[in-house]
Amino acid sequence: MDRFLSNAVNRIDAKGRVSVPAHFRAVLQKRGYQELYALGALDVPAVDMGGLDLLDRYEARIGAEDPFLQAADDMSFFCHGDGAFVKVDTEGRMTVPDFIREHTGITTEVAFVGRGQFFQVWEPGRFASHRHEVRARLLKLRQELSAQTRALDPSGGVA
Amino acid sequence: MDRFLSNAVNRIDAKGRVSVPAHFRAVLQKRGYQELYALGALDVPAVDMGGLDLLDRYEARIGAEDPFLQAADDMSFFCHGDGAFVKVDTEGRMTVPDFIREHTGITTEVAFVGRGQFFQVWEPGRFASHRHEVRARLLKLRQELSAQTRALDPSGGVA
DNA sequence: CCAATTCCCATTGACGCCCATGAAGTCCCA
């Protein structure tokens, strides 16, 4: 297994630590990352987390912009100033920093959600809501499309 | 880690000193700089700080300009005349000079903001405001772009 | 000689490292 998949909810202990799911840790180790890069998502109360490759991808994107325009400055301010490194201890736990709690609303439990090349952390309740929203949007999209084409439904369907 | 990342707010003591975040100090040491070069940002109430390489980059930028144009003269006047060196003591603290206080509005607390190749100092309140502005601009930019490309979304995904 | 700055030491609070415990899952064997 080489990508972040499925989801799990873990509890934050009295010292503010939470176990990163063993499966995610295995992916990180396989890719050679001991430290996590974390960045609050733009439009949802979630924080994206992943290896340094996540930051590299943002920096590559910045490199494509004219460095004297505001867009490049904004992007750097966002991914460097708003991002952070998060350490994972020898037991596979990370301490949840304040900016993650503020951005996500996390207090006592953390929902880890695999996203392929990275994963997200959510407040469990908000994650459940968002999941339903996404499902509803996809269902609607599929119904709209199937009136014209079967593109989203190669065999039995997405849902 | 070899770049300035994440942000932290530290307090100025009675003598006007403030601790440079340990992570930033580690980056400076790795690059071999004991002294900081500081220059007030043009369009925001922040001061850019970094090693001598920061000044080098500014000078390289000046060198790219036609020396007969006023722009080159202005740039040189600005980054040499308005820039300053800031010392870091044995404890990793710097004294906040007056021009930084005036340009940023800093009084009792300093927000250190990583920017990759350099970092910035802000008054914490203004930093928070600017952060929200940047996020709003990027969100808008992303929505405009997503009609054509998913470049800002590392997943390239639906959500 | 005074004032500002720098160096040194002390405190405290946060964080990383270690060990322990209990629950859940897996594998093997009868």
Add this chain to the structure above:
DNA sequence: TGGGACTTCATGGGCGTCAATGGGAATTGG
């Protein structure tokens, strides 16, 4: 196929180390 032993993992807590901060002493410059 069912049960038991082993492994893995999430979680809790003690302890040492380091960083941020405060204050005093020494040094330097005007």
